[in-house]
Each structure stands twice: as structure tokens, then as C-alpha cells.
Amino acid sequence: MTTIEIEKLNYRRNLKTILKDVSLSLEGDKIIGLLGENGAGKTTLMRLIAGTAKNASGTIAIKDDTEADTKKALVSYSNPLGGFAPNTPISKVVAFYEKVYPDFDQAKYQQLADFLQLDESLKLAALSKGTREKLVISLTLARQTSVYLLDEPFSGIDSMSRKKIINSILKWKPAEAIMIISDHYVSEIATILDEVVIIKDQTVVAHKDADEIREEFGLGIEAYYEGLYEEGVTHDEI
Amino acid sequence: MEFNDKVPIYYQIKTVIYDQIIAGERQPGEKLPAVRQLAVSLTVNVNTVQRALSEMIAEGAIVSKRGKGNFVTEDTxxxxxxxxxxxxxxxxxxxxxxxxxxxxxxxxxxxxxxxxxxxxxxxxxx
Incomplete structure (x- = not known):
């Protein structure tokens, strides 16, 4: 079973607190929504789990493993492809992934690319926002790992692309893996979530089962999330 | 389909499948699609489908046959x-x-x- 145990995580950058006292325990084969406003710390938390951000105090254990290098092999993190030159064709990006990640499954990538209708010959610069995100999702899911981190895969994407991406997640997420999807607009992914984790004021303020929120409070996920954000204005905002 | 976000999704899945069984769209003894296939066609989580099916199995409407899948009960x-x-x-x-x-x-x-x-x-x- 996949587990992620985060204990007393604190992270500062340039004298600014990004995350404080984050403790979180995730387990099983779930899809978890990581919700919070822009700047709440969602991306930082993902980068810390993925091991691409370092020097935080506290511990993050994936399958009881806390070593940065072995942890990296357990996590597939959606990379915005910022390191590639704009004129790189998709085929070159795929070749790079194959070379760098031993767990990259070429056949699975092909299934995803076919399903999402990606044209291998196109250059990165020529891709629309939606197509670029489809490529990112295909590359991320084509790796065979225990944890998948998708950082705002739906921001600025048309509804048809969004539906296709959601379907590809449901089809190709390995049964035993944990997936964390961050978003600040909840309703588009609410039906596919097992649990939600809400980040506010640099820390985790709620971690709940999605259907429990509906059952206990008679609220939609979005209303519950917004309710938490409205509760008590912090001093920073005054 | 469109879900009501205020009502537990597993409960809405149960309602959809029960409606199909009563309307005769799913016949007694008919095999249900695989869990993941149901999840994709309803755009919901696999675990949520599993929870709905488990409750329907407990209620006797669905029969789970090991290694074969889930079937609508033949008990009219x-x-x-x-x-x-x-x-x-x-x-x-x-x-x-x-x-x-x-x-x-x-x-x-x-x-x-x-x-x-x-x-x-x-x-x-x-």
C-alpha cells in the first residue's frame, strides 16, 4: 500500500514562511484534491513531496522512505516543461523522458498520446495551452510510480480538453497509486476526488473524505472549501 | 451524467444503477461493466464506484462472482x-x-x- 507521511514540515524561502507546521497522513489508492488559493503553498508542498524543493525542516516519508534519491523514483511530478527550448518537437521530449526515467513506459505513453490526440511532430511553441497540458499529463502518467502529483492541470483549459484529461486520469492511474491534484477551482474535479486537503495561511486546515463532507454537512466540496476560507480573516489581509 | 455536488457521489451512483435495473435497462443476471469502466463512463473515482457496488451487494441487488465480475441479481x-x-x-x-x-x-x-x-x-x- 502506498503511504505518504508528512510530519511537522516547515519551509522558509528568502526569510519568508511558505509552509508552517504541516502534518499530513495519506494512504491507499486515493485521488486527493489539494485545494487552496494562489500562493497558499500548494506547489511548494508538491515540490517538497517530489524532492525538487529541499531544506525543509520536518520529515516526508513515502512508503516509509525518507531518502531524497529513492523517494524521487517513487514520485511522478507533472513538470511544466520549462527546461525545453520552444522549438523542441514532442518526440524529442518523449525521448528525453525515456532516457531519464527507467520507469517510463513507452507503450503506455503511446496509448495516452493516442487517446489525447497528440501529434508527435509538433514543436512545444506551437502547442495550445490545452495540448501542452495533455502532453504534460501523458508524460507524467506514463511513468510507473507509486505517487502522481498533478499541479493545477486544468488552469486555463477549455472544457473539452479538461474532460479528456479527467478521463485519461481515471483510465490510466495505476490502481494502487496515490494521486494528488492541486487546483484552486474545485467544481471541475469534485466528482473524481476521494479526499480533499485544504491549505490556508501556509498550513493544512482540513483533510476530509469528499463524500463525508457531502454527507455530514450537506455541502458541495466547493462550498465547504469556500466556507473555510471565509472563516475568520487573517491579520495579513486587513 | 451531472452529479449534485451536495449529495454523496456513491449514493447517486447507486440511484443511477437502481433506476436502470428497475427500468429494465439492466436485466436480471446481466453483467455490469468493470469497475474502472463504470468510473470512466460516470466520471467518478474508482473507489466511489466500489463503495456504491459494495452497498448494492450487501443489499442483494448485485451479486459479485469471484473472478467473473458483478451481475444484476436474478432474484426478482x-x-x-x-x-x-x-x-x-x-x-x-x-x-x-x-x-x-x-x-x-x-x-x-x-x-x-x-x-x-x-x-x-x-x-x-x-
Whole structure:
């Protein structure tokens, strides 16, 4: 079973607190929504789990493993492809992934690319926002790992692309893996979530089962999330 | 399909499948699609589908056969019971709403009969 145990995580950058006292325990084969406003710390938390951000105090254990290098092999993190030159064709990006990640499954990538209708010959610069995100999702899911981190895969994407991406997640997420999807607009992914984790004021303020929120409070996920954000204005905002 | 985000998704999945069974769209003994396939076609989580199916298995409407998949029960008695429950549920909602308006039982029956007659006529005209 996949587990992620985060204990007393604190992270500062340039004298600014990004995350404080984050403790979180995730387990099983779930899809978890990581919700919070822009700047709440969602991306930082993902980068810390993925091991691409370092020097935080506290511990993050994936399958009881806390070593940065072995942890990296357990996590597939959606990379915005910022390191590639704009004129790189998709085929070159795929070749790079194959070379760098031993767990990259070429056949699975092909299934995803076919399903999402990606044209291998196109250059990165020529891709629309939606197509670029489809490529990112295909590359991320084509790796065979225990944890998948998708950082705002739906921001600025048309509804048809969004539906296709959601379907590809449901089809190709390995049964035993944990997936964390961050978003600040909840309703588009609410039906596919097992649990939600809400980040506010640099820390985790709620971690709940999605259907429990509906059952206990008679609220939609979005209303519950917004309710938490409205509760008590912090001093920073005054 | 469109889900109501205020109602547990597993419960809505149960309702959809029960409606299909009662309407005869899924026949007794018919095999259900695989869990992941159901999840994709409903755009919901695999675990949520599993929870809905587990409850339906516990209620006897679905039979799980090891290694073969999930099937609609062949026990028509069970299907009849579910149908009765569903009708009762819809009627009790209707009854409570009308009763709250101080409409007496005979008037409710009369109104219902009149409504069904008119509805039948107007549907025939289409």
C-alpha cells in the first residue's frame, strides 16, 4: 500500500514562511484534491513531496522512505516543461523522458498520446495551452510510480480538453497509486476526488473524505472549501 | 451524467444503477461493466464506484462472482422490493409536501388522478 507521511514540515524561502507546521497522513489508492488559493503553498508542498524543493525542516516519508534519491523514483511530478527550448518537437521530449526515467513506459505513453490526440511532430511553441497540458499529463502518467502529483492541470483549459484529461486520469492511474491534484477551482474535479486537503495561511486546515463532507454537512466540496476560507480573516489581509 | 455536488457521489451512483435495473435497462443476471469502466463512463473515482457496488451487494441487488465480475441479481423478489422502496420514497416526498400545505388525503388522491389523466392525454398528443 502506498503511504505518504508528512510530519511537522516547515519551509522558509528568502526569510519568508511558505509552509508552517504541516502534518499530513495519506494512504491507499486515493485521488486527493489539494485545494487552496494562489500562493497558499500548494506547489511548494508538491515540490517538497517530489524532492525538487529541499531544506525543509520536518520529515516526508513515502512508503516509509525518507531518502531524497529513492523517494524521487517513487514520485511522478507533472513538470511544466520549462527546461525545453520552444522549438523542441514532442518526440524529442518523449525521448528525453525515456532516457531519464527507467520507469517510463513507452507503450503506455503511446496509448495516452493516442487517446489525447497528440501529434508527435509538433514543436512545444506551437502547442495550445490545452495540448501542452495533455502532453504534460501523458508524460507524467506514463511513468510507473507509486505517487502522481498533478499541479493545477486544468488552469486555463477549455472544457473539452479538461474532460479528456479527467478521463485519461481515471483510465490510466495505476490502481494502487496515490494521486494528488492541486487546483484552486474545485467544481471541475469534485466528482473524481476521494479526499480533499485544504491549505490556508501556509498550513493544512482540513483533510476530509469528499463524500463525508457531502454527507455530514450537506455541502458541495466547493462550498465547504469556500466556507473555510471565509472563516475568520487573517491579520495579513486587513 | 451531472452529479449534485451536495449529495454523496456513491449514493447517486447507486440511484443511477437502481433506476436502470428497475427500468429494465439492466436485466436480471446481466453483467455490469468493470469497475474502472463504470468510473470512466460516470466520471467518478474508482473507489466511489466500489463503495456504491459494495452497498448494492450487501443489499442483494448485485451479486459479485469471484473472478467473473458483478451481475444484476436474478432474484426478482429483491428487484421488486427495491422497486417498492423507490416508489414509496418518491410518494412520501410528494405526500409530505402536499400535506404540509394542509391538503387533505382525498384531495391529494383526486389531484393525482386528474393529473395522470391529463398527463396521459397530453403525452398521447405528441
Amino acid at each position: 423478489q429483491v428487484i421488486e422490493t427495491i422497486k417498492t422502496q423507490l416508489i414509496t420514497e418518491h410518494l412520501s416526498n410528494l405526500y409530505e409536501q402536499l400535506h404540509r400545505l394542509n391538503i387533505d388525503d382525498q384531495d391529494i388522491i383526486n389531484a393525482l388522478v386528474t393529473y395522470i389523466e391529463r398527463r396521459g392525454n397530453s403525452d398521447d398528443n405528441h
